[in-house]
Amino acid sequence: MTTPDWFVFRGTGEPHDGVERLPPPPPWRAFDGEPLIEAVPPLGSESTRRLGTRGTSGTVWRPEELELINAALYLRRPLLVTGDPGSGKSTLAHALAHELGLGRVLHWPIVSRTALRDGLYSYDAIARLHDMQMARETGEAYTEDIGEYVRLGPLGTALLPHARPRVLLVDELDKSDIDLPNDLLNALEEGEFRIAELQRIARRQPEVRVLTDDGDRAPVQKGRIRCRAFPVVVMTSNGERDFPAPLLRRCLHLDLPSPRNDDWGTARLDSMVRAHFGATDLSGSDRLISDFLQASPGSLRAADQLLNAIYLTQEAVRDSEPDRQRLAELLMRPLDQGDHGAR
Structure with a gap:
């Protein structure tokens, strides 16, 4: 545009x-x-x-x-x-x-x-009064500056x-x-x-x-x-x-609606991820973005959850795809499903 x-x-x-x-x-x-x-x-x-x-x-x-x-x-x-x-x-x-x-x-x-x-x-009247009293007790000159x-x-x-x-x-x-x-x-x-x-x-x-x-x-x-x-x-x-x-x-x-599962939502989340991670190898992030956008209709998720999932799966469980997927699902559970979806 x-x-x-x-x-x-x-x-x-x-x-x-x-x-x-x-x-x-x-x-x-x-x-x-x-x-x-x-x-x-x-x-x-x-x-x-x-x-x-x-x-x-x-x-x-x-x-x-x-x-x-x-x-x-x-x-x-x-x-x-x-x-x-x-x-x-x-x-x-x-x-x-x-x-x-x-x-x-x-x-x-x-x-x-x-x-x-x-x-x-x-306005800190107590500190002002304290400073005036200390000046009298010590005999020091007190120059009042109310500012x-x-x-x-x-x-x-x-x-x-x-x-x-x-x-x-x-x-x-x-x-x-x-x-x-x-x-x-x-x-x-x-x-x-x-x-x-x-x-x-x-x-x-x-x-x-x-x-x-x-x-x-x-x-x-x-x-x-x-x-x-x-x-x-x-x-x-x-x-x-x-x-x-x-x-x-x-x-x-x-x-500002939450990102939807459409071209605009994908572009918004991808831009956000690239801005925060810079030149980091983000292999697998497209899958996480897609999973994030395909939440159940009406469920509430925050973009911070996506960033946390990408960071942790990149740094902690890079070599195990099943573990990466499980951890990502854990971190991106809808916020409005009681105990974050846990049962």
């Missing part, structure tokens, strides 16, 4: 500066945060691990998937990515960061206790006024409590938030340098953080719950 000229993300895994070709955002999605942050952090080790030895995503993207991904980039809207485990939801964020040169992915894993504040920032006790979370760091958008992965949003999706609405729609502890001292200290999720320091003026380039937000869900309509209408929904 010929890649349309308007595509910024091509899904090839080859880094390029296509993000610079993005037109200005729609007027209702334009932001003007200050002061501008020009630096782009390097790609993280997690992206390297996920994308394989060749630095590519190992995913063959369908044309309609690429259209939705690029639409989200143009419209500066979050992507809500749904699909079975192992369908490539989280990998998409790392593929975007790698191909578009957007640095380390800011990863926000969601659990049932996660609140919006966890993603925005934390040492404020640390931005993944969402807060993504909303800093970066010149180039950061990639934020909100992983497994469906595991959150009922309030978090609604709480996210304002931050994602307005592209800004406020740090109450810094607003209280804004008159005497209008700018404070706070810690970021990258481990650096960033200036915050008058306790307000507002983005310049809206981040590339990838929110994943395994479909364990429904989301409120106000959140859905502010996102673009991309569903």
Whole structure:
């Protein structure tokens, strides 16, 4: 398929500066945060691990998937990515960061206790009080720097006024409590938030340098953080719950089905395997891919199971075909058949 000229993300895994070709955002999605942050952090080790030895995503993207991904980039809207485990939801964020040169992915894993504040920032008042008390007891001079006790979370760091958008992965949003999706609405729609502890001292200290999720320091003026380039937000869900309509209408929904037993499914899995194993001799992997795709209709399998089976059968039982087959079947048992299919 010929890649349309308007595509910024091509899904090839080859880094390029296509993000610079993005037109200005729609007027209702334009932001003007200050002061501008020009630096782009390097790609993280997690992206390297996920994308394989060749630095590519190992995913063959369908044309309609690429259209939705690029639409989200143009419209500066979050992507809500749904699909079975192992369908490539989280990998998409790392593929975007790698191909578009957007640095380390800011990863926000969601659990049932996660609140919006966890993603925005934390303030360590106890450590601040402890340092003040220690200074009094030892007689040492205490120079107060409240920025040492404020640390931005993944969402807060993504909303800093970066010149180039950061990639934020909100992983497994469906595991959150009922309030978090609604709480996210304002931050994602307005592209800004406020740090109450810094607003209280804004008159005497209008700018404070706070810690970021990258481990650096960033200036915050008058306790307000507002983005310049809206981040590339990838929110994943395994479909364990429904989301409120106000959140859905502010996102673009991309569903990544598990690979099917067709030409596209075979090509997607083969590309993923080649990306992760590089030049390794993969004799027998075609058979395992075929077995993986021929699972019973409706059964649930994850691509990680296929990678595990290929690695172990290549390294542990290379010389015994019956043992290879038995071990592969053991590792690729459907996940939804109770005790992984064991009886």
